[in-house]
Amino acid sequence: MRYIRELERKIPVCAEYDAAVVGGGIAGIAAAAAAARNGVKACIIEKQFALGGLATLGNVAIYLPICDGCGNQIVKGLGEELLRLSVSDGYSKIPACWEKGGNGRNRSRKRFTVTFNPPSFMLALEPLVLDSGADIMYDTRFCGVKKRGSAITHLIIENKDGRSAVACKTVVDASGDADVCAAAEEETVSLNTNVASGWFFSLDNKKPTLHVMSESYDPSGKTVPGGKRGFSGVNAKDVTEQVLAARRMFRERVHTLPLNIPAIPGLRMTRRLKGLTELQEKDEGRIFRNSVGMTGDWRKAGPVYCIPLTALAAVRTPNLVTAGRCISSDSAWDITRAIPACAVTGEAAGTAAALLCLSGNKSFASLDIKLLQAMLKKQNVPVDKKL
Numbered sequence: 001m002r003y004i005r006e007l008e009r010k011i012p013v014c015a016e017y018d019a020a021v022v023g024g025g026i027a028g029i030a031a032a033a034a035a036a037r038n039g040v041k042a043c044i045i046e047k048q049f050a051l052g053g054l055a056t057l058g059n060v061a062i063y064l065p066i067c068d069g070c071g072n073q074i075v076k077g078l079g080e081e082l083l084r085l086s087v088s089d090g091y092s093k094i095p096a097c098w099e100k101g102g103n104g105r106n107r108s109r110k111r112f113t114v115t116f117n118p119p120s121f122m123l124a125l126e127p128l129v130l131d132s133g134a135d136i137m138y139d140t141r142f143c144g145v146k147k148r149g150s151a152i153t154h155l156i157i158e159n160k161d162g163r164s165a166v167a168c169k170t171v172v173d174a175s176g177d178a179d180v181c182a183a184a185e186e187e188t189v190s191l192n193t194n195v196a197s198g199w200f201f202s203l204d205n206k207k208p209t210l211h212v213m214s215e216s217y218d219p220s221g222k223t224v225p226g227g228k229r230g231f232s233g234v235n236a237k238d239v240t241e242q243v244l245a246a247r248r249m250f251r252e253r254v255h256t257l258p259l260n261i262p263a264i265p266g267l268r269m270t271r272r273l274k275g276l277t278e279l280q281e282k283d284e285g286r287i288f289r290n291s292v293g294m295t296g297d298w299r300k301a302g303p304v305y306c307i308p309l310t311a312l313a314a315v316r317t318p319n320l321v322t323a324g325r326c327i328s329s330d331s332a333w334d335i336t337r338a339i340p341a342c343a344v345t346g347e348a349a350g351t352a353a354a355l356l357c358l359s360g361n362k363s364f365a366s367l368d369i370k371l372l373q374a375m376l377k378k379q380n381v382p383v384d385k386k387l
């Protein structure tokens, strides 16, 4: 590799926030809305021109279950609010048994899940964020951090105005790829076993049809089935090659009229934080004293996972917390990356960021966990198994 030296330059501080959220996917939306609803100044820094991330721009049109498959609702708060919003256009219905007054006995047979129309969900997400009081900065890519000691004081961003800095008290890394963690020199873990995948709609017999296209993937993340090339998604070459492989797959397998194709790569698990707790599949049913939310397992009925604050909080950077698919989740990653779990960790991270600012505390690690749990419960978020 050859190098050149970039000249040091003075850049303007364009804005100041209590909670700066990098990434406007489901996790970032929940984080920013939760922070703003708790009274702090929050913003979303998003490199695309829309909210929703994989859920909308990636055409991932299924809001996986917010129940445990045994008749108990596990995800409430913003996780449920976003599910309801996703079908507020009437595209599909919430299963009748899960509606108020619905037949409770049927809830163990029918999971609380919906299929949604990505463009209308995308349109509905902006008012949710703006009404919470949070700001949105589109076409803005996070590209670095400035620290004082170990804490982040500014996020370096680039957009049409050039390069500038956002002053911030706390940061939520909801980039999906742990971009802030990597820039802040947190320890991270990457999987290079992503496969060619991407969902899209086509016009079949004059009807929009969803094509769920993916090479098969290994939920343990250890291998690439069929000995094919795996993609990490955290370097330019891999991202480009995964996108090209997915497009080749669409061309080869679909011979009808494409209505839309994903605008962003269908990468499941790229890079994540290595936190003090790395959530494992065997943590099913484990009660964490510092739990900030729960999720069920979309793949089977029964398992319930508590998600501890130590799986979200950065280790070396006191004012940095993660949310969504880049939290510290090891063998449980295929569970915590689902949309409902991303909403749960987003709401937890945003609420924790608000508490950090309001309490004048300096680190997520030293937050009063009982106070945080009380705030979350007030937001109707179950944090432990007393459902």
Ligand SMILES: Cc1cc2nc3c(=O)[nH]c(=O)nc-3n(C[C@H](O)[C@H](O)[C@H](O)COP(=O)(O)OP(=O)(O)OC[C@H]3O[C@@H](n4cnc5c(N)ncnc54)[C@H](O)[C@@H]3O)c2cc1C
Pocket (backbone or CB within 6 Å): 022, 023, 024, 025, 026, 027, 028, 045, 046, 047, 048, 052, 053, 054, 055, 060, 061, 062, 063, 064, 140, 141, 142, 143, 174, 175, 176, 177, 179, 197, 198, 199, 214, 265, 266, 267, 268, 323, 324, 325, 326, 337, 338, 339, 340, 342
């Ligand atoms: C093929 C596929 C199928 C799936 N199927 C389902 C399913 O059926 N149901 C389900 O519930 N889940 C499914 N998932 C998982 C789920 O969609 C995602 O894990 C979840 O939506 C991730 O949300 P997130 O907010 O953590 O991240 P993302 O949706 O990835 O959002 C991250 C956001 O951050 C932005 N960003 C990234 N880097 C930067 C930067 N440097 N600066 C500024 N902005 C940045 C991105 O543009 C993006 O908007 C699927 C995933 C894939 C890939």
